[in-house]
Amino acid sequence: MSRPFAILAVVVCALIWGTTWFAITLQLGPVDPVVSIVWRFGLASLTLFGFCAATRRPLRLTLSQHLAALGQGACAFALSYAFVYAAEVKVASAVVAVIFAALAFVNLILFRTISGVRASPAAWIGAVLGVVGVGVLSAGQLSGAGAGVDPGMGVIFALVAVVASAFGNWFAWKGQTAGAPVMGATAWAMAYGTALLALYGLATGVVWRIEPTPAYVLSLLYLSLFGSVVAFGLYFSLARHRGYALASYISALTPPIAMLVSVLFEDARFGWTALAGLALVLAGQLLLIRAPRV
Numbered sequence: 001m002s003r004p005f006a007i008l009a010v011v012v013c014a015l016i017w018g019t020t021w022f023a024i025t026l027q028l029g030p031v032d033p034v035v036s037i038v039w040r041f042g043l044a045s046l047t048l049f050g051f052c053a054a055t056r057r058p059l060r061l062t063l064s065q066h067l068a069a070l071g072q073g074a075c076a077f078a079l080s081y082a083f084v085y086a087a088e089v090k091v092a093s094a095v096v097a098v099i100f101a102a103l104a105f106v107n108l109i110l111f112r113t114i115s116g117v118r119a120s121p122a123a124w125i126g127a128v129l130g131v132v133g134v135g136v137l138s139a140g141q142l143s144g145a146g147a148g149v150d151p152g153m154g155v156i157f158a159l160v161a162v163v164a165s166a167f168g169n170w171f172a173w174k175g176q177t178a179g180a181p182v183m184g185a186t187a188w189a190m191a192y193g194t195a196l197l198a199l200y201g202l203a204t205g206v207v208w209r210i211e212p213t214p215a216y217v218l219s220l221l222y223l224s225l226f227g228s229v230v231a232f233g234l235y236f237s238l239a240r241h242r243g244y245a246l247a248s249y250i251s252a253l254t255p256p257i258a259m260l261v262s263v264l265f266e267d268a269r270f271g272w273t274a275l276a277g278l279a280l281v282l283a284g285q286l287l288l289i290r291a292p293r294v
Contacts, residue, residue, distance in 0.1 A: 009238045013231045013250045018257025020227040021093040022265060024085060026219035032206040033085035034197055039210065039220055041077050041194045044228035048187035051229070059184040068175030069188040076168025077193025078200075083161035091154025097258040099158040101281075102131050106166040114170060123243075126287030133280025169247075172236055182236050190228065253281060 027036045052059050061069060087096050104127040112118065168189075175185045201208070210216070239247035256277075 006238060006242045009234045010247075010250055010253070013234050013238075014253035014257060016226050016231040017250060018097075018254040019261055020223055020231075021088075021097045021254070021258045022261045023219040023223050023227065024088055025093050026215045027085070027223070028089055029211060029216070031209055031211050031216070032201070033089065034082060034201045034204075034206055035208055036220070037078075037081050037085060038194055038197050038201060040224045041081075041190045041197075041228060043220075043224040044232075045187055045190035045194055047225060047229050048183060048190060048233070052183050052187055057183050058181045059187065061180055061184065061188060062178065064178045065175055065180035065185060066188065068171050068178055068180060069185050070192045071171035072168050072175065072185070073189035073192030073194075074168075074196055075164045075171060077190055078196045080161045080164035080168060081193075082197065083157045083164065087154045087157035087161060089154075090157065094255070094258055094262060095154065096158045096161075097255040098135070099155065100162055100165075101133075101135075101255055103162050103165055105131050106162055107169055110166045110170055111173070115173075122287045126284040129280050129284030129287065133277045133282075133284060136277035136280060169239065172239065176240050182240055183233060186232055186236055190232075256281065 027033070027040075049059065051057070084096060108124060108127055172185070172189070175189075176182075210220075235247050235250065
């Protein structure tokens with residue numbers, strides 16, 4: 001993957017995921033979050049299977065590839081998003097977006113600890129700059145944005161979601177090392193994650209329904225097709241060719257976009273600290289893009 005395409009993939013994913021934090025809030029209401037996630041990734045997986053079939057991309061996986069996809073689906077699409085939606089019930093979405101900026105750093109630690117995958121010093125510095133930059137960017141807003149039903153538990157849920165996402169990335173990497181095709185493996189991973197959440201919903205007796213309002217239906221379609229199919233397709237393709245540290249740094253670029261969405265739709269206001277933090281985030285992004293793969 002060329003550097004210009006990698007940059008384009010980062011920008012597109014950041015723009016999509018930067019707006020999904022607000023879209024998720026439109027899913028919260030009468031419909032149980034688990035049900036909304038099942039609809040989201042169920043539709044996304046069907047779309048990806050259809051895309052692979054139409055473009056004749058391979059869908060058959062070996063046993064080891066299926067096991068990796070199962071782990072990826074359980075962590076990245078079931079556990080992570082279950083805790084993301086639970087966190088947004090208790091704390092403002094901007095706080096969850098900020099916490100997810102740590103994903104690049106957690107990925108570096110996880111890959112280094114479990115699999116001995118090394119990263120260059122520039123990648124480590126870039127990841128740290130992203131975490132610090134988003135923290136500075138949000139320092140003046142977190143106290144106000146954090147007000148919610150139970151902000152403490154909301155933060156804990158978001159941190160669990162970050163760790164689950166990192167393990168999801170690791171399982172995706174295991175599938176990659178086993179030779180799994182990226183689109184086919186992602187389709188299976190979403191299907192596995194959907195199935196696991198559906199089983200959990202059945203076991204806990206959730207009510208299976210769809211809220212027949214334009215806000216819910218349109219946000220569901222946006223989260224399924226753009227927030228899941230397009231964004232995750234680009235994300236895992238980028239991760240395979242440019243490394244998971246760079247790909248996961250997208251989570252450090254989404255908070256500024258999420259804050260811009262808050263300005264446009266929630267009448268939020270941000271000061272000069274936002275500009276300083278944004279400069280740090282972009283500096284970290286530049287380091288990660290230019291960092292040599294080790």
